Amino acid sequence: xxxxxxxxxxxxxxxxxxxxxxxxxxxxxxxxxxxxxxxxxxxxxxxxxxxxxxxxxxxxxxxxxxxxxxxxxxxxxxxxxxxxxxxxxxxxxxxxxxxxxxxxxxxxxx
Amino acid sequence: xxxxxxxxxxxxxxxxxxxxxxxxxxxxxxxxxxxxxxxxxxxxxxxxxxxxxxxxxxxxxxxxxxxxxxxxxxxxxxxxxxxxxxxxxxxxxxxxxxxxxxxxxxxxxxxxxx
Numbered sequence: 429x430x431x432x433x434x435x436x437x438x439x440x441x442x443x444x445x446x447x448x449x450x451x452x453x454x455x456x457x458x459x460x461x462x463x464x465x466x467x468x469x470x471x472x473x474x475x476x477x478x479x480x481x482x483x484x485x486x487x488x489x490x491x492x493x494x495x496x497x498x499x500x501x502x503x504x505x506x507x508x509x510x511x512x513x514x515x516x517x518x519x520x521x522x523x524x525x526x527x528x529x530x531x532x533x534x535x536x537x538x
Numbered sequence: 539x540x541x542x543x544x545x546x547x548x549x550x551x552x553x554x555x556x557x558x559x560x561x562x563x564x565x566x567x568x569x570x571x572x573x574x575x576x577x578x579x580x581x582x583x584x585x586x587x588x589x590x591x592x593x594x595x596x597x598x599x600x601x602x603x604x605x606x607x608x609x610x611x612x613x614x615x616x617x618x619x620x621x622x623x624x625x626x627x628x629x630x631x632x633x634x635x636x637x638x639x640x641x642x643x644x645x646x647x648x649x650x651x652x
Contacts, residue, residue, distance in 0.1 A: 520639040526639055
């Protein structure tokens with residue numbers, strides 16, 4: 429079983445819609461959770477970090493964490509073509525190492 | 539403020555050749571990492587260094603060696619390159635504290651082994 433699982437996609441949404449990206453993890457002691465965005469040919473860049481259960485909002489982005497269900501999600505409201513990228517979920521158990529999922533490719537259709 | 543700088547950006551090697559990928563960060567971070575990224579495999583940790591003077595194996599260390607030269611620099615060496623090491627390599631750094639384990643990435647090195 430992979431430690432961090434994501435649907436590889438592609439997830440296609442129309443411009444202006446809400447994109448919902450999901451991630452599950454296997455290590456129950458995980459403490460820190462991240463979403464990175466990676467454009468084709470570029471390096472990953474942090475979109476959101478979340479450390480406690482519930483929702484965290486930053487502009488058009490909302491991260492949701494449910495530790496009991498070992499589930500973390502990213503919502504992108506008012507999706508724009510510039511949001512088209514691969515989104516990587518990452519999880520840390522607090523031992524300096526971060527485990528990444530394989531990423532979900534998002535396509536926003538104009 | 540350059541962040542994380544990797545050199546070279548591109549490299550082509552022949553099987554059996556050796557090379558060192560260089561990484562430097564100017565954010566005064568204690569922890570540094572080397573990942574490889576292959577299609578469909580995501581980012582996989584090769585080696586990491588939690589602090590100056592320490593290094594530890596990650597998920598895929600075979601065929602690689604690392605050196606934490608000082609707090610700023612963390613290099614990755616391929617002693618005898620193999621076609622299976624064709625990949626994109628990313629260096630990253632992070633700090634424990636308010637922004638726990640947030641990884642800051644370099645631009646990557648695209649390596650082809652023929």
